[in-house]
Amino acid sequence: AQSVSQHNHHVILSEAASLELGCNYSYGGTVNLFWYVQYPGQHLQLLLKYFSGDPLVKGIKGFEAEFIKSKFSFNLRKPSVQWSDTAEYFCAVNADNYGQNFVFGPGTRLSVLP
Amino acid sequence: DGGITQSPKYLFRKEGQNVTLSCEQNLNHDAMYWYRQDPGQGLRLIYYSQIVNDFQKGDIAEGYSVSREKKESFPLTVTSAQKNPTAFYLCASSAVGRRREQYFGPGTRLTVT
Numbered sequence: 001a002q003s004v005s006q007h008n009h010h011v012i013l014s015e016a017a018s019l020e021l022g023c024n025y026s027y028g029g030t031v032n033l034f035w036y037v038q039y040p041g042q043h044l045q046l047l048l049k050y051f052s053g054d055p056l057v058k059g060i061k062g063f064e065a066e067f068i069k070s071k072f073s074f075n076l077r078k079p080s081v082q083w084s085d086t087a088e089y090f091c092a093v094n095a096d097n098y099g100q101n102f103v104f105g106p107g108t109r110l111s112v113l114p
Numbered sequence: 115d116g117g118i119t120q121s122p123k124y125l126f127r128k129e130g131q132n133v134t135l136s137c138e139q140n141l142n143h144d145a146m147y148w149y150r151q152d153p154g155q156g157l158r159l160i161y162y163s164q165i166v167n168d169f170q171k172g173d174i175a176e177g178y179s180v181s182r183e184k185k186e187s188f189p190l191t192v193t194s195a196q197k198n199p200t201a202f203y204l205c206a207s208s209a210v211g212r213r214r215e216q217y218f219g220p221g222t223r224l225t226v227t
Contacts (some may be wrong), residue, residue, distance in 0.1 A: 009154065034215065044204065044218040051213045090156060094214065101172070102147075102216055104157040 002027050002094050006105040013081055014113050019090040021108050023091030032094040033064055033074040047089070050074065061085070079100045085114045117141070120205050125224045133220045135190045137205030144210045146188035150174060150219070151202040163188055165209055180212035192224060199226045
C-alpha cells in the first residue's frame with residue numbers, strides 16, 4: 001500500500017536550535033509533495049509545496065524542504081526555531097498514479113521551549 | 115474572503131444517532147475531501163469528490179455517507195454504523211489537474227457518547 005512516514009512522533013527543541021523533520025513516501029513515479037502545519041487551535045496551513053523543478057523549496061516562516069528522489073524523501077528544515085513554531089507538522093503526497101488522493105503522514109509534534 | 119467553512123465547530127451526539135457535518139467552499143474548486151484526524155494517525159481520507167454528483171470512497175468510508183449536489187457544498191453524514199465516530203473531521207478542497215494543492219477548513223470536533 002502507498003504510504004507516507006514521518007520519522008519522529010514528538011520533537012522537543014530549545015529556541016534557536018535547528019530543525020529537521022523527516023518524511024519518506026513509498027510511491028514511484030511523479031509526485032507532488034507538501035508540508036502542512038497545524039498550530040494549536042488553528043486550521044491546517046500549507047507551509048510549502050513541491051511540484052517540479054528545483055528540489056530545494058522555500059516556504060513561509062523560514063521553512064524549507066529538500067526533495068531527494070533517490071531516497072523518496074522530502075525533509076523539512078528550519079535553521080533556527082522559535083517558540084511560535086510549536087505545532088504539529090504533516091507531510092503529504094499526491095501521486096499521479098493515485099488520482100486525486102492526497103496521503104498524509106502521521107504527523108510530528110514539535111515543542112519549542114522558550 | 116475565499117475559504118472553507120465548516121459548522122459547527124463542536125458537535126455532541128448520542129450513540130445511535132446520525133449526524134451531518136457541513137462543509138462549504140467559495141474557492142470555486144471542483145474537488146472536495148473529507149478527512150478524519152485522530153491523535154498519532156495523521157489525516158485519513160473518508161470520501162472525496164472531483165465533480166458535482168460524483169464521489170469516491172476513501173480509505174475509511176465505512177459508516178459514513180456524503181452527497182455533492184452543489185459545487186460549493188460537500189456534507190458528510192456520520193451514521194450510527196460508524197463504530198468509533200468521536201474524532202476531529204476536516205474538510206478540504208482543491209482544483210483538479212496536475213498542480214493541485216488542498217485548502218482546509220477549521221474542522222468539526224464530534225463527540226459521541
